[in-house]
Amino acid sequence: METHEINKRFLDYFEKRGHTKVPSASLILDDPTLLFVNAGMVQFKPYFLGEVPAPYPRATSVQKCVRTGDIDEVGKTTRHNTFFQMAGNFSFGDYFKQGAIERAWELLTTSQDDGGLGFDPDRLWVTVYEHDAETAAMWREIAGLPSERIQFRGADDNYWDMGVPGPCGPCSEIYYDRGPEYGREGGPVVDEDRYLEIWNLVFMQEIRGELSPKKGHPPIGELPQKNIDTGMGVERVAYLLQGVENVYETDLVRPVIKRAEEFSGRRYGADHADDVRFRVIADHARSGVMLIADGVTPGNEARGYVLRRLLRRIVRSVRLLGVHEPVLPEFAAVVRDAMSPSYPEVAREFDRISDVMRVEEETFLATLTSGSRIFDLAARETKRSGGTILSGDKAFQLHDTYGFPIDLTLEMAAEQGLSVDEEGFRTLMEQQRQRAKADAAARKTGHGDLSVYRSLLDAHGETEFIGYTDLQATARVL
Numbered sequence: 001m002e003t004h005e006i007n008k009r010f011l012d013y014f015e016k017r018g019h020t021k022v023p024s025a026s027l028i029l030d031d032p033t034l035l036f037v038n039a040g041m042v043q044f045k046p047y048f049l050g051e052v053p054a055p056y057p058r059a060t061s062v063q064k065c066v067r068t069g070d071i072d073e074v075g076k077t078t079r080h081n082t083f084f085q086m087a088g089n090f091s092f093g094d095y096f097k098q099g100a101i102e103r104a105w106e107l108l109t110t111s112q113d114d115g116g117l118g119f120d121p122d123r124l125w126v127t128v129y130e131h132d133a134e135t136a137a138m139w140r141e142i143a144g145l146p147s148e149r150i151q152f153r154g155a156d157d158n159y160w161d162m163g164v165p166g167p168c169g170p171c172s173e174i175y176y177d178r179g180p181e182y183g184r185e186g187g188p189v190v191d192e193d194r195y196l197e198i199w200n201l202v203f204m205q206e207i208r209g210e211l212s213p214k215k216g217h218p219p220i221g222e223l224p225q226k227n228i229d230t231g232m233g234v235e236r237v238a239y240l241l242q243g244v245e246n247v248y249e250t251d252l253v254r255p256v257i258k259r260a261e262e263f264s265g266r267r268y269g270a271d272h273a274d275d276v277r278f279r280v281i282a283d284h285a286r287s288g289v290m291l292i293a294d295g296v297t298p299g300n301e302a303r304g305y306v307l308r309r310l311l312r313r314i315v316r317s318v319r320l321l322g323v324h325e326p327v328l329p330e331f332a333a334v335v336r337d338a339m340s341p342s343y344p345e346v347a348r349e350f351d352r353i354s355d356v357m358r359v360e361e362e363t364f365l366a367t368l369t370s371g372s373r374i375f376d377l378a379a380r381e382t383k384r385s386g387g388t389i390l391s392g393d394k395a396f397q398l399h400d401t402y403g404f405p406i407d408l409t410l411e412m413a414a415e416q417g418l419s420v421d422e423e424g425f426r427t428l429m430e431q432q433r434q435r436a437k438a439d440a441a442a443r444k445t446g447h448g449d450l451s452v453y454r455s456l457l458d459a460h461g462e463t464e465f466i467g468y469t470d471l472q473a474t475a476r477v478l
Ligand code: ATP
Pocket: 067, 070, 079, 080, 081, 082, 083, 084, 086, 197, 198, 199, 200, 231, 232, 233, 234, 235, 236, 247
């Protein structure tokens, strides 16, 4: 079943059961606590908190999500994208646990011919919060699940919050058993590679403060009413229903892998290290396109930095596959073709998306060539002297002169079995910030020594700023 069809079935199922269909919100919402929207509930947060009355008692959506915290998992686990779609149903003070469990179970286990997703009920397991016997009883009652397929877990796993202050509550997760060839028996508590988490039902009833209940801090209050917030991972369901091995091989992601195979002449599935690169490329290309479509541009801070890191990781991975030409606009076009049926903004904004990618790639390729040479020399020197730590000095130079984000230096060092003196790096960064601040203050008060500029001006005349057109020049300031 194609991903677009899974989305459609989900929304239709809940719409038929009295839920208002709500379009995905942008990945960028005006919420200072979040860099990107990371779950379906984010756009409904004011309704859960009771700040604004919900315009409908029930809603359903498929939400674009970005989780940058999962970036290091990409390509290595079978189940983590940086961009993914979360299908959800929501109740604002309407139905609670029973209604959520009944509906999730029905949609998952109804046959595909009858409009459901057609999962074999005998392969489904659930987890329940350790203090929530009520929910366990409901799973036995409603789904007929035997007790051994209902597992209790602590707050770490089964108490959901947004990672920041906001609504929260105990949750119950649904897992699919992929079978003995994928790992150890005994349910998700024993092995989450074999038992794949597909859907989380959150019983949203409390508010967390600065500190998380996951870390043993009790919630700071009750919400005005009891709510339901669920999130089903569309790519995970797609991977199971499409009979492939992971989220990167699903119909909307795989085409980028194919394009990367064509570029590189290497074959996906032939070599483990290459496969991880192919998956990183496919995942990040999609996140990059979706983020730019929603208005993010590459930069050195916050959202812009995340986007820059994603795009640069693609470029590096492609080079490690032996490709040295520019590729980002090509991948962007593949992502557009896959995603625009569900997200027309990608087609609408494509020229801009493609331009942003092209410029970022050109800039980075220029810095990468010279920076890599410096890095290799430094790595060789470190090893020759019997060391295992690349100096903070070198990391700083790579950042300052060649525009290497520290993450890139860390990654390249790790590939060579080296670590990096991050503290030293940060000290130098801080010193540089202080110097810049002092310079700015001096300029403001007019006490700066401008004679050096005067003499340059006398010698060469007025200079022209070429940073916008000359990429070599821009590269140096990144
Ligand atoms: P995991 O334990 O696998 O990291 P999670 O518990 O962090 O997942 P939730 O916060 O419960 O995930 O999100 C709801 C659903 O969204 C999950 O059940 C899963 O199906 C899906 N999901 C979460 N993170 C990702 C991701 N990085 N890529 C793809 N799907 C995801």
